[in-house]
Amino acid sequence: ETGVTQTPRHLVMGMTNKKSLKCEQHLGHNAMYWYKQSAKKPLELMFVYNFKEQTENNSVPSRFSPECPNSSHLFLHLHTLQPEDSALYLCASSQARGGAEETQYFGPGTRLLVL
């Protein structure tokens, strides 16, 4: 148990559905991240939030919409996804100190399948 929880753990959705992934961290961290992990590809950073402000959007398509209402919660809203978006979506958090020595704590991930 890393102190970062994600729900749901598994999600199957059609291309016309709208769904949301939720992440919550109980570590008092001020930075949160969304990553995408596809088979045979490196972990891809999608979004970074620092003190609720988005500081990184790694050229992610607009069908992925992040939301960070406070430092403990992070959402990823999904709409009109494509089958190639099927992947493991990982949330992480860290105690941002200006970029130095920031260990990230990961949640267990949401396994997403888009049909």
Add this chain to the structure above:
Amino acid sequence: SQQGEEDPQALSIQEGENATMNCSYKTSINNLQWYRQNSGRGLVHLILIRSNEREKHSGRLRVTLDTSKKSSSLLITASRAADTASYFCATDMLQGAQKLVFGQGTRLTINP
């Protein structure tokens, strides 16, 4: 372009043997971290080595860093079946604060 690349992509050894994984990167870094991932789960931080350090130990783990060659190695001694997992290096680059760049990982299998 990918910052970290692990080598080998897959490694299978007998329980009790040592396992060595390597990571190469392209740009200057603040630090390099190693993470472990059990199948289909989140990543767990193992060890961090700063750019001014050359070697670090944590239990059965030994990490080395050679900034002149832009490479790092992770050694797991006296491997156990429970060490079976994927291992990733991640670099915290000098530019791009709070941005860890992960390699593709090494899939380690420990055979009983």
